[in-house]
Amino acid sequence: MKLNTLKPAEGSNPSARRVGRGIGSGFGKTAGRGHKGQKSRAGGFHKVGFEGGQMPIQRRLPKRGFKSLQKDYKDQIRTSELNKLPEGKIDLLTLKKENLVSDLALSVKIFLSGAIDKKYTISGIAVTKGAKEAIESAGGKIES
Numbered sequence: 001m002k003l004n005t006l007k008p009a010e011g012s013n014p015s016a017r018r019v020g021r022g023i024g025s026g027f028g029k030t031a032g033r034g035h036k037g038q039k040s041r042a043g044g045f046h047k048v049g050f051e052g053g054q055m056p057i058q059r060r061l062p063k064r065g066f067k068s069l070q071k072d073y074k075d076q077i078r079t080s081e082l083n084k085l086p087e088g089k090i091d092l093l094t095l096k097k098e099n100l101v102s103d104l105a106l107s108v109k110i111f112l113s114g115a116i117d118k119k120y121t122i123s124g125i126a127v128t129k130g131a132k133e134a135i136e137s138a139g140g141k142i143e144s
Helices: 080-084 093-096 131-135
Strands: 072-078 088-090 106-110 120-123 141-144
Touching: 072 080, 088 093, 093 106, 093 120, 106 131
Parallel strands: 072 106, 088 120, 120 141
Antiparallel strands: none
């Protein structure tokens, strides 16, 4: 094999369609654009979604869904994940140091999911009703 003998595979590199080159080509005269109308003329295209002045479908249909701008700043933690921490006081800073919540989190809520083995004093963190009962039954307490 030599570099000067290399050729693409048969049929893999088709020649470009030459429009407007006579009746025998099949794309002569109107060059495949049909007769008259905006799309037959030079520069005769319009923006995507344009429907001839009719209200476009993307504006006729209602908007759906919602993306919370607060999502990144709120976090949740399970009661079972608290067992990874040593006994004692737990606040937002403690949870961030242990990488249990995001560094961006401004507020955290503890919810009931799993058992608690240790005594914890929770301060400055929101707690669900079930989680509160679980923490207090394990001998812990919740400070506002």
